[in-house]
Each structure stands twice: as structure tokens, then as C-alpha cells.
Amino acid sequence: MARIVMKFGGTSMAGIERIRAVAARVKREVAAGNQVAVVVSAMAGETDRLIGFCREASSLYDPKEYDVVVSAGEQITSGLLAIALQAAGVPARSWLGWQLPIATSDAHASARIENIDTSALDASLAAGEVAVIPGFQGVDDDARVATLGRGGSDTSAVAIAAAMKADRCDIYTDVDGVYTTDPRIVPRARKLKKVTYEEMLELASVGAKVLQTRSVGLAMKEGVRVQVLSSFTGEDAPMADTLPGTMIVSEEELGDMERQLITGIAHDKNEAKITLIAVPDKPGAVAAIFAPLAAANINVDMIIQNIAHAAGSTDVTFTVPAADLARSIEVLTQSREKIGYETLVHDTRVAKISVVGVGMRSHAGVASTMFTTLGERGINIQAISTSEIKVSVLIEEDYTELAVRVLHTAYGLDAEDVA
Amino acid sequence: MARIVMKFGGTSMAGIERIRAVAARVKREVAAGNQVAVVVSAMAGETDRLIGFCREASSLYDPKEYDVVVSAGEQITSGLLAIALQAAGVPARSWLGWQLPIATSDAHASARIENIDTSALDASLAAGEVAVIPGFQGVDDDARVATLGRGGSDTSAVAIAAAMKADRCDIYTDVDGVYTTDPRIVPRARKLKKVTYEEMLELASVGAKVLQTRSVGLAMKEGVRVQVLSSFTGEDAPMADTLPGTMIVSEEELGDMERQLITGIAHDKNEAKITLIAVPDKPGAVAAIFAPLAAANINVDMIIQNIAHAAGSTDVTFTVPAADLARSIEVLTQSREKIGYETLVHDTRVAKISVVGVGMRSHAGVASTMFTTLGERGINIQAISTSEIKVSVLIEEDYTELAVRVLHTAYGLDAEDVA
Structure with missing residues (x-):
């Protein structure tokens, strides 16, 4: 039995059909005997819609209220995935940021995660439930909703993986891994089997937008093994523990041979x-x-x-x-x-x-x-x-x-x- | 100075232009020296959209997760109205159901309000802030989001008015009051200046859908003076304390003359x-x-x-x-x-x-x-x-x-x- 965190982005959450496909994917990991926490993004386009509302309401919006508005996107998908998992016969429940809680700084709209209380989460996983957690959100010391900034769901996933001592944090995304460069520019670009945290940090911060930079830095600091893999493969896709994507690891794990x-x-x-x-x-x-x-x-x-x-x-x-x-x-x-x-x-x-x-x-x-x-x-x-x-x-x-x-x-x- | 609750329905919240108009309306009441709490519905159509997602995900959806999903609609508008009020120079903040908290029963998707803690609310109003509260939502004993069932925002407004001992609960709606019958059927229908709780209960429960039945019953029990008035009148509309709509009152207040x-x-x-x-x-x-x-x-x-x-x-x-x-x-x-x-x-x-x-x-x-x-x-x-x-x-x-x-x-x- 392994403990894993699975994170799905907005494209994977864009509509109930896709959410059902995510539920099927999660079910395979549960059926393999794993304890699973799932971190979800908002439906593709939803966060932009909500940010648009805030900007239209005031160009100088209060970030505390902005957080109330934009955090709703992930709240919605977390409830929907819990419903879809239950419909697939997998016990599941959603845990909002304030419910666990995920404690953050009070830098609204770009808060940092300070602490994650895993007691409720551990009990839920031990009871055989899949925990569905909205990414991107937490709660500050004044019990106000705080969000982590764009792409914050990756950071949520890594932070949760670290807090629950997960064996692996699988980030399902539009691409099937990290490439030597943008394959749209260079068709001969190769998928990397492994990449170090340091390299990924540089690649992320200079424009290889596979993972949010902060999430990679956090993974390095906490030693979380992060795998980037595609959410667009069907039932016959290889299981994630066969590492079909790109694994982000320490330099020690990479070894000299592969360097x-x-x-x-x-x-x-x-x-x-x-x-x-x-x-x-x-x-x-x-x-x-x-x-x-x-x-x-x-x-x-x-x-x-x-x-x-x-x-x-x-x-x-x-x-x-x-x-x-x-x-x-x-x-x-x-x-x-x-x-x-x-x-x-x-x-x-x-x-x-x-x-x-x-x-x-x-x-x-x-x-x-x-x-x-x-x-x-x-x-x-x-x-x-x-x-x-x-x-x-x-x-x-x-x-x-x-x-x-x-x-x-x-x-x-x-x-x-x-x- | 009066304490009032203003409640705005989904049509008043349908888009930022209308939310700005609501903010202007609230500002007038604040400028008149009143302490104001505002209860908001979701944008028109949003709750149906969210319910549609839940049904599509599973016909037998878990009402606890349904509540997580559908409560997001009012969460969004509460944040947006707070932003619009601040932009209009009115100090304001949103208070989600779990933040006050509004304690409910655990009958998810049709929960009852059991208690509203007004300590934070009172402090906020005393500090000169407008409190913006999403209708329709609260939190159960297990700290899970609970919703009150369709039309529950009226009930939220009346319950909050009762808890904060408001002088009046103004329900802004698509119609400008309660009529002797449906004016679409009888053009000669007359607007009623006053109607008793008991009459309103019968009118509401038999199809005059101006107010949710439960909200009227609650207003009667708690002695909350409820006014129904139109949200579609501009800057030159009469102030709400001149009672331009229909006032729902006790039989004693109605008096023999008007009966x-x-x-x-x-x-x-x-x-x-x-x-x-x-x-x-x-x-x-x-x-x-x-x-x-x-x-x-x-x-x-x-x-x-x-x-x-x-x-x-x-x-x-x-x-x-x-x-x-x-x-x-x-x-x-x-x-x-x-x-x-x-x-x-x-x-x-x-x-x-x-x-x-x-x-x-x-x-x-x-x-x-x-x-x-x-x-x-x-x-x-x-x-x-x-x-x-x-x-x-x-x-x-x-x-x-x-x-x-x-x-x-x-x-x-x-x-x-x-x-």
C-alpha cells in the first residue's frame, strides 16, 4: 500500500464527462490498494471568469474578497468529484481549505501555506475514503479564505503530499511529462524520464509551464517525489506507479548514470x-x-x-x-x-x-x-x-x-x- | 438610526452592472445613518447551473457534496458585492455561513437554521462596516456546509434580521410588492400596502411566489417586519423607510381600518x-x-x-x-x-x-x-x-x-x- 496524492488541472475538470474520467482514474489507484488524496483545480476557464468579475467590480479590489470569489471554483469541482467518485462506488468526501484546515499566511491572493493539519485527513484515509481537496485555497489566522495565487493548486498538492508523508505526488496535466524543450517549437524534443528539482525550478521559472515554480521549490525542500503525467490517456494507460511520465527527484536519486x-x-x-x-x-x-x-x-x-x-x-x-x-x-x-x-x-x-x-x-x-x-x-x-x-x-x-x-x-x- | 437587513435576489445579482446598482442602493441606506446587513442570492441561473452539474455527476448525489457545490454561487456574489461596496466608498466585508457562523441542522440540501452567532456581525456593524452575507447557506455541527433549499436566501435574511434584532427586513425582488393576485392574469390587480403574516403564508404557499414560505413563517414567529419591494427602480426611487412596497406585519399592526x-x-x-x-x-x-x-x-x-x-x-x-x-x-x-x-x-x-x-x-x-x-x-x-x-x-x-x-x-x- 502506498499513500499518494493525485492532482488534476482545469482541463481535466472541464465538464462532468471529464470529472467522471478522473474518478475512474482515481478508482484504479484505490483498487490497487493505495490511500489516495486528490487535489483539484477549478474547471478550465472558471478562475478567469471569476477574476474577470472581481476586476469588473473594481480595478482595486480587496484581495480578501477576491479570495472569497475565486476560491469558489475549486470548491465546486471538489464537491463534484466527490459525487462522481461515490457514483463510481468509491467512498469519498471533500475537504475545503478551512475544514482541514490548511493554514496560510494573510498575503491574500498570493498566500503561502504555513501548516496543514492532517488529523482529519488521516482518519478519513484510514477509514477508506478518498479525500478530495480543492487546490489553491486555505484559511488565514483570522479565519478568512486565502488563495495561493495562479497555479497554486500544484503547490497545494505538494504541500499536502509533504504533510501526509505521501510516497508520491502525481500531477496530471495537459502534457505527458517534461521535455527537453517545447515540442511545438522542436518536434525532435525528447521526454525526460527524470529531472532534478533544481533543473525543474529553472525550467519552470523560465517558461516551461508544466508546474508552478513554488510547488517545485516546496517539493525540493520537503523531499516530495513529484511525477508529471498526462491526464489524457484512457483506461489502458499504464498505472502511475510504473512512472510513465517525468519524475522530479533529488540529484542523489538521479544518479551519475542518467546525468x-x-x-x-x-x-x-x-x-x-x-x-x-x-x-x-x-x-x-x-x-x-x-x-x-x-x-x-x-x-x-x-x-x-x-x-x-x-x-x-x-x-x-x-x-x-x-x-x-x-x-x-x-x-x-x-x-x-x-x-x-x-x-x-x-x-x-x-x-x-x-x-x-x-x-x-x-x-x-x-x-x-x-x-x-x-x-x-x-x-x-x-x-x-x-x-x-x-x-x-x-x-x-x-x-x-x-x-x-x-x-x-x-x-x-x-x-x-x-x- | 435603524438596523436593517436588505436582501437581493438572483436577478439583482446577475452581472457586475446590477451588483453595482445594488451597492448604490445599499449606500443610500448607509448614508441615511442605518446599520446594514445585506443578504445576497447567487447570480440568476447560477444555482441551476450548479445543480445541473450535481445531477449530471450522479442522479443520487450526496446532499453534503451538493451543498459544497451549490453554496459557491452565493459565496461568489457576496465577495463581489463587498468589492462593489468598497469601490463605492462603503466599508464592507463578506461573512460566509461558516464564518459567523450560521448553525444549521444536518438535513443537507434543506437544512434549517438553528442559531446565528451575531457577535462578529454586531462588532462589524458597530465598526461602520456593511456585512454582506451569502444567503441559503450555513454550517452543520460537523462543520460541513449546509444549504437551506431553494429560495432559502429569504429565510436567511429573515433569520439574520431576527438574530440581529433588525428594525426591518427589506426583500428586494423582481416585483414591487404583493398584489391581490397575479397581475399577468388580472391587469386590474392592486398592490397591497400591508398584508399579515398569516395571509402571506397562505398566498406564498399557494403560489404567489414573492417570498419563500419558510421565511414568512419565521418572520411571523420572530416578529420580523418584512417589506417586499422592487429592485428595479433607480436613484430617484423612494427610500425604503417610506415603505414603497408591501409590508408584511402582524394582525395587530394591520389594524381594523385596513382590514x-x-x-x-x-x-x-x-x-x-x-x-x-x-x-x-x-x-x-x-x-x-x-x-x-x-x-x-x-x-x-x-x-x-x-x-x-x-x-x-x-x-x-x-x-x-x-x-x-x-x-x-x-x-x-x-x-x-x-x-x-x-x-x-x-x-x-x-x-x-x-x-x-x-x-x-x-x-x-x-x-x-x-x-x-x-x-x-x-x-x-x-x-x-x-x-x-x-x-x-x-x-x-x-x-x-x-x-x-x-x-x-x-x-x-x-x-x-x-x-
Whole structure:
């Protein structure tokens, strides 16, 4: 007997027929003797509909009330899946965030899970029930509903798996695993059998939107074995414990044998580039730029400071999420006098291309191969950032697909044959 | 300063524009110095959508999970109205059923409110906040969401008004008050300024669907002054404390001056007639019929037992809600041997017409006028039932409108002039 968490996304919950298919899938795991908790997303499109209502009601909506509204989507699917499971002969009940409870911080609309009380859950599982838990939601110290932010259901699933000491957390999604790159761009992309938490973190944060970044970080911290697998396979699909998807594991579990130099190529078009022209070249100048952005909770990613002009000033370029561009401009305009820059220019027509792999720790030349390969194709590099297991460059958006394709080949990631 | 409860139905909640109009209406009451709690329904059509999902998932759905699903509709509108009020400059917050809490019985899908803890609510109102409360929902002893059954938001509003000792409970609805009869049938129907609880109960239970019956019974028991008024009037509408709608009051408040002989004529096409032919004419026979129906929670309304046939048997006719007809037939077929009847016949093409008025207590001849008036038009009476303030007859459905019209005239209820 294993304890597993199964998580299903919005596409799997889009309509009763699909919810019934999910129930059948859950039933197979129960029939195999497993204790199962299921974490569900809202029906596809429902969260957007509810967020739309909030925005229409007020552009400056109260996040506490927003949470009351948007958490309803997962509440609905959790009840419906419990009904569908019962109809399939599987004892089941729903547990809303406040019922377990799932305790969160009070950062409404992007709360963090602080604690999950598993006493009721354990009793329910021990009694042979499937526990159906709405993802994305919890309750704060004041007993108000709190949500975790977009994609938070993945985080819910991993947190519940950690709290109930599950043997595995299976994330059923639109794709059947994690690929070396986006197969829509590179048909020869290969599905990875295993990927490390660190690699997945880099791949997720740079645009391989299989799993929410926070959920991967949490899985790493708590040592939860996460498997990504497809929800679109029928009754004859292999059982999840045969690991048909991609397993996200620690570097130890990956082992040396399976370690590749480069695991994947990711791309992200959701960055915007800001350049502040003629910033005074003196101590404290850079802090004056980034402190107000940090205060406004805006994530700055790549930063380049050019060498100083003769006039004692310099240009500073950096990237922010495109969704935060307008707010960033507002914040920087308000701080213009304090920072002392002359002009602000911005550009959303940029893309970040990243090469990721734990193997690069012990191999030199990864960055050099990247720069050479892009240079040969005439692709200009606007900014560079690196980490232990990643090299990222910012390029003109129009070159995204070309860059991904040539890098995929350059690092030997192309599958030998495509059916 | 008064304490008032304002309740808005699904049509008033159908879309953000209307929710904003509701917020404006609430703001006027707050600006007039009142403490206000608002009870909201789900967006028009939403509850049906959610019920449809449950039925599609399983015809035998678990009412506990059904409650989780359908309560989401009011949760959504409560959050949205709180956002719209804040946007209008009115401090507001939502209070879900489990947050106050509103304690209910565990009869899921048709729970009864048992207690409302007003401590948090009182503090919120005292702090100058408008409390927005989803109707229709509460929480049972096991901390599971429970709903009150269709139309339960009226009951929520009255129960909250009673608990917080509100001066008035204003029910905003599609109509602008209670009429002497359905104005779609009788254009000369008049709006009633006041109606007693008892009359409203009879009018509601026989088909004048302005207010849910349970809410009227509760208002009577708790002495809550309920006003029915239109949600479809703009900024220049009279303030609710000028009582522009219909006030539902006690007989004492009504007073002798305003007492009419007959208050209204109601009709109800949602009854079905069942006749058991050749039931043994012996003690206990009738009990054998109605005990299993009661056990199945089916409400029997009109009952007629014909005089015994020569053969020592009799026919028994009664009505049940049309929605319960199939179940009734099933129950009676199972009990056929025990009851000993020969044949069961049924008819859904019937209508119940009722003449209601507290004035009839002190006046004879009301029933006689009814029978004569209907007889003159050739309308056959299939069954009769009476209470202290009501006479009801069962007739063929096709004659409904004719019967209502001639009775409205016969009792002098027609307005003198129609604009």
C-alpha cells in the first residue's frame, strides 16, 4: 500500500464527462490498494471568469474578497468529484481549505501555506475514503479564505503530499511529462524520464509551464517525489506507479548514470526590458533603483550596468515580468528625482532563452557554446545571467524559435528519430 | 438610526452592472445613518447551473457534496458585492455561513437554521462596516456546509434580521410588492400596502411566489417586519423607510381600518391529484395510505374521501406537489397490498385556486360566493380545503385564469382604474 496524492488541472475538470474520467482514474489507484488524496483545480476557464468579475467590480479590489470569489471554483469541482467518485462506488468526501484546515499566511491572493493539519485527513484515509481537496485555497489566522495565487493548486498538492508523508505526488496535466524543450517549437524534443528539482525550478521559472515554480521549490525542500503525467490517456494507460511520465527527484536519486550535460532549453516571452539612461555613476545609485521596485513586490531578473559614460553617468538595464511593466514604470517615474536618471526606455519585444542542466557544474564551455551558436545565426545577445545550473540570454523576441532550435541541436538534445 | 437587513435576489445579482446598482442602493441606506446587513442570492441561473452539474455527476448525489457545490454561487456574489461596496466608498466585508457562523441542522440540501452567532456581525456593524452575507447557506455541527433549499436566501435574511434584532427586513425582488393576485392574469390587480403574516403564508404557499414560505413563517414567529419591494427602480426611487412596497406585519399592526374581507386570490398549478379507487372502507385504511407518504417526506395537501360504495369500499382523492408525483406513485404501489386499493389514477392537469383574507374570520359567505361564482362559469370543483383565513378549490388546469379573474371581480378586488 502506498499513500499518494493525485492532482488534476482545469482541463481535466472541464465538464462532468471529464470529472467522471478522473474518478475512474482515481478508482484504479484505490483498487490497487493505495490511500489516495486528490487535489483539484477549478474547471478550465472558471478562475478567469471569476477574476474577470472581481476586476469588473473594481480595478482595486480587496484581495480578501477576491479570495472569497475565486476560491469558489475549486470548491465546486471538489464537491463534484466527490459525487462522481461515490457514483463510481468509491467512498469519498471533500475537504475545503478551512475544514482541514490548511493554514496560510494573510498575503491574500498570493498566500503561502504555513501548516496543514492532517488529523482529519488521516482518519478519513484510514477509514477508506478518498479525500478530495480543492487546490489553491486555505484559511488565514483570522479565519478568512486565502488563495495561493495562479497555479497554486500544484503547490497545494505538494504541500499536502509533504504533510501526509505521501510516497508520491502525481500531477496530471495537459502534457505527458517534461521535455527537453517545447515540442511545438522542436518536434525532435525528447521526454525526460527524470529531472532534478533544481533543473525543474529553472525550467519552470523560465517558461516551461508544466508546474508552478513554488510547488517545485516546496517539493525540493520537503523531499516530495513529484511525477508529471498526462491526464489524457484512457483506461489502458499504464498505472502511475510504473512512472510513465517525468519524475522530479533529488540529484542523489538521479544518479551519475542518467546525468546529462544539458537537460533542456527553455524560453520565456513574458519579460520586459527597462533601461534607465544616464544614471549618476556613484555609490547608492543602483540601490535607489531597485529598492522601490522591491518595495512594490516587483521581481527584477537580469541586470546589466554598462561602463560609465565620460560624463560620470551610466545606463542600467534590467528585466521585469511583462505583467509588472506598467507598475514598474509608475514606481520608477515616482522615484525619478531620487534616482537621478534622465530617460526611461522599455521594450517588451524580448525573449529569455535558457540552457539548463545540473551536469554543467562539472563542465566548462556551456556558455561559450551558447554564445557561439547564437552568434553564428546572427542573433544579438542583449543581456546575460547565469546560475550554477543555467545560462540565460535575452534576445529579440522574433528570434525565439530559431534560438531554441539551434541550441537544442548544438547541445545534442535532438531525438534520433521522430515517429 | 435603524438596523436593517436588505436582501437581493438572483436577478439583482446577475452581472457586475446590477451588483453595482445594488451597492448604490445599499449606500443610500448607509448614508441615511442605518446599520446594514445585506443578504445576497447567487447570480440568476447560477444555482441551476450548479445543480445541473450535481445531477449530471450522479442522479443520487450526496446532499453534503451538493451543498459544497451549490453554496459557491452565493459565496461568489457576496465577495463581489463587498468589492462593489468598497469601490463605492462603503466599508464592507463578506461573512460566509461558516464564518459567523450560521448553525444549521444536518438535513443537507434543506437544512434549517438553528442559531446565528451575531457577535462578529454586531462588532462589524458597530465598526461602520456593511456585512454582506451569502444567503441559503450555513454550517452543520460537523462543520460541513449546509444549504437551506431553494429560495432559502429569504429565510436567511429573515433569520439574520431576527438574530440581529433588525428594525426591518427589506426583500428586494423582481416585483414591487404583493398584489391581490397575479397581475399577468388580472391587469386590474392592486398592490397591497400591508398584508399579515398569516395571509402571506397562505398566498406564498399557494403560489404567489414573492417570498419563500419558510421565511414568512419565521418572520411571523420572530416578529420580523418584512417589506417586499422592487429592485428595479433607480436613484430617484423612494427610500425604503417610506415603505414603497408591501409590508408584511402582524394582525395587530394591520389594524381594523385596513382590514379587508379578502386580501387576494392565489393559484398554483404545481399540484397533482391522485385517486385510489376501491379502498376498503374500514378503520385504519386512510392511515395506511398517508403514513408511507409522510415517511417519504411527501406533503399531502387536499384530501377527499368519497362516501362508501355499496361494496364496502370507497375512493380516496388527494393532492401532492407535482414534483413528488412519481415518488408518490412508487410509494403507493409498494404499499398497495397493505392499503388494499384496486387502482391508482392520477392527474397533473389540475390547479388550486385560493381565496385568502384574515377578514373572513368574522364574515360568513366567503366560500359560498366562491362556489357560486365558479359554478356560474361552469367551472367544476374537484376538491375543497379550507383554513381559518383561506378557501381553496381544485379545478381543471385550463380554467385557472378564468377562475382567478372572475373571483377577483366577485370579491371587489379590481382596481378602479388602470393607467
